[in-house]
Amino acid sequence: MRLTNYFLPISKEVPTDAQIVSHQLMLRSGMIKQSASGIYSWLPLGLKVLQRVEKVVHEEQQKAGHLPMLMPTIQPAELWRESGRYEDYGKEMLRITDRHEREMLYGPTNEELITDIFRSFIKSYKELPKTLYHIQWKFRDEVRPRFGIMRGREFLMKDGYSFDIDRPMAINAYNRHLVSYLKTYERLGLQAIPMRADTGPIGGDYSHEFLVLAKTGESKVFYDGASQHIKLGNEYVDYEDVGGLQRTVDRFTENYARTEETHDLSLFNQLPEERQVEARGIEVGQIFYFGTKYSEAMDATVTLADGSKKLVEMGSHGIGVSRLVGALIEAHHDEDGIVWPKAVTPFHVAIVNLKQGDTEIDKVCEQIYTGITAAGLDPLYDDREERAGAKFATMDLIGIPLRVTVGPRGIREGMIEVRCRSTRTVKELPINSVVDYCIEEFRGFE
Numbered sequence: 004m005r006l007t008n009y010f011l012p013i014s015k016e017v018p019t020d021a022q023i024v025s026h027q028l029m030l031r032s033g034m035i036k037q038s039a040s041g042i043y044s045w046l047p048l049g050l051k052v053l054q055r056v057e058k059v060v061h062e063e064q065q066k067a068g069h070l071p072m073l074m075p076t077i078q079p080a081e082l083w084r085e086s087g088r089y090e091d092y093g094k095e096m097l098r099i100t101d102r103h104e105r106e107m108l109y110g111p112t113n114e115e116l117i118t119d120i121f122r123s124f125i126k127s128y129k130e131l132p133k134t135l136y137h138i139q140w141k142f143r144d145e146v147r148p149r150f151g152i153m154r155g156r157e158f159l160m161k162d163g164y165s166f167d168i169d170r171p172m173a174i175n176a177y178n179r180h181l182v183s184y185l186k187t188y189e190r191l192g193l194q195a196i197p198m199r200a201d202t203g204p205i206g207g208d209y210s211h212e213f214l215v216l217a218k219t220g221e222s223k224v225f226y227d228g229a230s231q232h233i234k235l236g237n238e239y240v241d242y243e244d245v246g247g248l249q250r251t252v253d254r255f256t257e258n259y260a261r262t263e264e265t266h267d268l269s270l271f272n273q274l275p276e277e278r279q280v281e282a283r284g285i286e287v288g289q290i291f292y293f294g295t296k297y298s299e300a301m302d303a304t305v306t307l308a309d310g311s312k313k314l315v316e317m318g319s320h321g322i323g324v325s326r327l328v329g330a331l332i333e334a335h336h337d338e339d340g341i342v343w344p345k346a347v348t349p350f351h352v353a354i355v356n357l358k359q360g361d362t363e364i365d366k367v368c369e370q371i372y373t374g375i376t377a378a379g380l381d382p383l384y385d386d387r388e389e390r391a392g393a394k395f396a397t398m399d400l401i402g403i404p405l406r407v408t409v410g411p412r413g414i415r416e417g418m419i420e421v422r423c424r425s426t427r428t429v430k431e432l433p434i435n436s437v438v439d440y441c442i443e444e445f446r447g448f449e
């Protein structure tokens with residue numbers, strides 16, 4: 004992309020209404036624009052990051068054997084009356100009446116809709132297990148939308164629903180989600196700790212939230228300091244190995260780690276004092292096992308081999324996809340702006356032309372631009388007639404991992420400066436090795 008063709012409404016001013024750094028940087032870098040309280044447009048740069056997050060989420064879900072689909076945002080009220088949640092959900096639910104006076108709602112979650120799909124098509128135990136998921140916009144009329152897209156009213160969620168024949172199988176589905184979520188967060192460049200959590204309006208008695216530690220996080224958390232060092236790394240996950248998966252889950256959940264709602268002070272105090280950590284975190288996902296709560300209310304059964312009917316065991320599993328973009332910025336920024344992890348960066352390489360219009364310099368920039376594009380990477384070429392300082396500040400603000408600077412001195416000496424955004428280290432490379440260097444830096448992160 005050439006910057007002169009792009010839409011990047013950046014701003015130097017720190018917005019006064021934005022309290023946390025991710026919200027400030029998203030506004031300043033032209034990623035989002037508020038359209039109403041808690042409702043945002045995703046401008047081209049923001050959308051690119053959102054889509055990269057979505058891609059990682061999709062890939063990790065499908066590795067775990069979960070099936071993508073798409074349900075609508077608008078749902079009929081009658082399904083929610085069947086489950087008994089229509090009244091319970093209260094003012095957080097946006098209720099709509101269509102021209103035929105039919106009651107509808109903008110979905111805050113999808114347990115009812117998916118249970119209806121399940122009962123319409125799945126009749127036999129032989130068709131189980133099944134996990135279906137989608138990435139779709141949700142609406143919750145939050146009392147206090149704040150921190151930009153972190154606590155929005157309209158937000159993008161990955162929500163998955165598992166259907167199993169019995170409790171052990173449903174726990175296995177829960178475990179698949181727990182581990183695939185850990186993989187997802189790690190791939191994105193985040194560490195999220197699973198913590199025992201309250202189930203709220205979704206229901207059930209078994210749930211974990213995933214928290215990214217951050218001073219600005221809305222959730223108060225209490226955990227054993229040992230939890231912070233557990234990682235999957237490059238460990239291969241075999242999702243069909245039920246026992247292996249359980250062992251991985253145990254490793255990640257055996258230490259004390261709870262949110263405020265489920266905190267147990269006497270248990271916490273049993274930890275050695277130096278391991279008792281109280282902190283704040285951003286909730287980037289939550290998984291629930293709730294058994295037959297919805298299948299019972301909505302009569303979702305399967306026929307067993309002996310002809311009898313059994314209520315299906317269910318769980319639901321959510322990732323805050325749009326919130327993750329904010330969490331990523333909270334975890335990866337410095338005083339100059341965002342520092343994108345390679346897995347989610349909107350562009351891979353920033354190309355800065357220090358003397359736009361100079362035949363030789365323009366030619367080298369074009370050459371690098373074409374080479375990087377041909378390798379399947381996404382460069383952002385600052386081809387504006389602007390001061391060097393302004394060009395550098397823009398690229399630092401929007402956080403592109405590598406910056407290639409082409410100017411008169413470099414051209415004279417046949418060397419090009421390549422700077423790493425996160426470490427701020429600079430390398431001088433011969434012109435014809437710049438493209439290969441960039442490709443190598445992004446191997447595995449395309």
Ligand code: 5CA
Pocket residue numbers: 111112113114143145152153154155156157158159160161162163205286287288289290319320321322323324325326
């Ligand atoms: N049906 C279940 C799981 S599919 C569910 O709705 N779970 S949830 O309520 O915990 O939401 C899942 C995730 O969505 C949360 O962990 C959080 O990361 C994100 N989320 C929830 N509310 C908001 C909000 N107002 N703004 C942005 N993200 C949100």
